[in-house]
Amino acid sequence: MPAQQTAAGPLDRSDAWGLSTQSVHAGEPRQKDEGAISTPVYTASTYTFESTDELLRFVDGSHARQEYGRYGSPNEQSVERKLASLERAEAAVLYSSGMAAIVGLLMTKLNAGDEVIFFDQCYHRSREFCVKHLSRFGVITHQVKTGDFAAMERLINSQTKMLISESPTNPHLTAIDIEQFAALGKANEVETLIDATLATPFNLRPIEGGVDYVLHSATKYLGGHNDLLAGVICGAADKLESVRQLRGTLGSVNSPHNLYLLERGLKTLALRMQRHNENGLAVARFLERHPRVQRVYYPGLESHPTHTVAASQMKGFGGLITFLIRDADWRQTSRIVDAVKIPRIAPSLGGVESLIEQPLVMSYFHYTAEDRERFGIADNMIRMSCGIEDAADLIEDLRQALEADTDG
Ligand SMILES: *Cc1c(COP(=O)(O)O)cnc(C)c1O
Numbered sequence: 001m002p003a004q005q006t007a008a009g010p011l012d013r014s015d016a017w018g019l020s021t022q023s024v025h026a027g028e029p030r031q032k033d034e035g036a037i038s039t040p041v042y043t044a045s046t047y048t049f050e051s052t053d054e055l056l057r058f059v060d061g062s063h064a065r066q067e068y069g070r071y072g073s074p075n076e077q078s079v080e081r082k083l084a085s086l087e088r089a090e091a092a093v094l095y096s097s098g099m100a101a102i103v104g105l106l107m108t109k110l111n112a113g114d115e116v117i118f119f120d121q122c123y124h125r126s127r128e129f130c131v132k133h134l135s136r137f138g139v140i141t142h143q144v145k146t147g148d149f150a151a152m153e154r155l156i157n158s159q160t161k162m163l164i165s166e167s168p169t170n171p172h173l174t175a176i177d178i179e180q181f182a183a184l185g186k187a188n189e190v191e192t193l194i195d196a197t198l199a200t201p202f203n204l205r206p207i208e209g210g211v212d213y214v215l216h217s218a219t220k221y222l223g224g225h226n227d228l229l230a231g232v233i234c235g236a237a238d239k240l241e242s243v244r245q246l247r248g249t250l251g252s253v254n255s256p257h258n259l260y261l262l263e264r265g266l267k268t269l270a271l272r273m274q275r276h277n278e279n280g281l282a283v284a285r286f287l288e289r290h291p292r293v294q295r296v297y298y299p300g301l302e303s304h305p306t307h308t309v310a311a312s313q314m315k316g317f318g319g320l321i322t323f324l325i326r327d328a329d330w331r332q333t334s335r336i337v338d339a340v341k342i343p344r345i346a347p348s349l350g351g352v353e354s355l356i357e358q359p360l361v362m363s364y365f366h367y368t369a370e371d372r373e374r375f376g377i378a379d380n381m382i383r384m385s386c387g388i389e390d391a392a393d394l395i396e397d398l399r400q401a402l403e404a405d406t407d408g
Contacts (some may be wrong), residue, residue, distance in 0.1 A: 098217025
C-alpha cells in the first residue's frame with residue numbers, strides 16, 4: 001500500500017519491514033506537529049472550520065479532515081493505520097472495547113433472517129451477544145463443535161452471512177486451520193471472521209490466510225499493560241466503510257488519551273510477545289510434568305490436539321495456559337489459585353502482569369452444570385495468563401502452590 005499523505009507529512013508504512021519496526025513506526029507521520037516524536041494527544045471533541053467555504057469542501061468530499069470526535073480523531077487514525085499495517089490489512093476500525101468491535105461488525109453486516117455459524121469454544125460474551133441479543137433482531141446463530149469444518153459446511157445455506165471463530169480459542173487454546181476456514185467461506189460466498197485476540201499479529205496473520213475480518217480485544221496483548229480497554233476490526237477498506245459509518249452512530253469510540261496509551265503499548269508489542277511466548281512455553285512444559293496436573297492445554301505442547309495446525313501457522317503460542325488439577329474438586333482447585341503469590345486473581349489476559357483464575361468461578365458461576373459441561377468448563381480448571389516476569393519465578397511460584405497442602 002502506498003504511503004498516504006497527511007497534513008503533517010508522509011506516513012511511514014512499509015510492508016517489507018519486520019513487525020518490530022512496524023510496531024514502532026508504522027502509521028505515524030514522519031514529521032509531527034512541533035516536531036514531537038510521539039503523537040500529540042488531541043483532546044478535542046470537535047474540530048473547527050475556518051470558513052463556510054472550507055466546510056463546503058469537507059461536505060462535498062473534496063477535502064478530508066477531522067469533524068467531530070465520534071467520527072474519529074488524529075490519535076485514532078494513527079493507531080488504526082499502525083494496526084492495519086501489523087495485520088497486513090488495508091484498514092482497521094477501532095472501538096472502545098473488543099465486545100464493542102464484535103457488536104459493531106455484526107450489527108453492520110447482519111439483517112433479520114440472516115444466519116451466523118460459530119465454532120462453539122469462544123469468548124462467552126461473544127456467544128451471549130449472538131444467542132441472546134442478535135436473536136431479538138431475527139438473526140439466527142448456530143454453534144458447531146470447534147474445528148468440525150464438515151458440520152459447519154452442512155449448516156451453510158443461502159441465509160448464512162458469516163462464519164465466526166477464535167484462534168486460538170479461549171480457554172481451550174484450540175488452533176483453527178486459518179486457510180481451511182477462509183477457503184470454506186470463499187467456496188460458499190460467506191464472509192469469515194477470526195477473533196485472533198489470543199494470537200496477536202506477532203503470532204498469526206489471518207488476513208494473509210484469506211480471512212475477511214480479524215478482530216482483537218486490544219485490551220489484552222495489543223495494549224499489553226492491563227490499563228486500557230479497546231477493540232479493533234481489520235480487513236479490506238471497502239468492507240469496513242459501512243462498519244465505520246455505523247460506529248459513528250453507535251458511538252463506541254475511544255478517548256484520545258486511551259488511544260495514546262494503546263499506541264504506546266503497541267511500540268513494544270514484538271518484545272512483549274517474544275517474552276509471553278517464552279514464558280508460556282516454559283510454564284506449560286513445567287505444568288505438564290508436574291504430578292498434580294492432570295492435563296495442560298497449550299498449543300505449543302506436542303500433547304495439544306491441534307499442535308500440528310498451531311505449529312504450522314503460528315510463530316509462537318502466547319502466554320495463555322489452561323490446566324486441570326488431578327483428582328481435585330472446585331474447592332481444592334481454588335486453594336491452589338489462592339496459594340499462588342505472583343499472578344494476581346483477575347479476569348483478562350495479555351498484560352505484563354501474570355493473572356490467574358478459575359473459569360468456573362470467574363466466568364461460568366451462573367451457568368448450569370450441563371452448560372458448563374457443554375462448553376468444556378471443568379471444576380478443576382485453572383487459566384493462567386503468563387505476563388513478562390521471569391519464567392523461573394513463575395515456575396517456582398506455581399510449584400510451591402501445587403505442593404502446598406490444599407486439603408485443609
Ligand atoms: C477479552 C476478549 C474479548 C472481549 O474484549 P473486551 O475488550 O473485554 O471487550 C473478545 N474475545 C476474546 C478472545 C477475548 O479474550
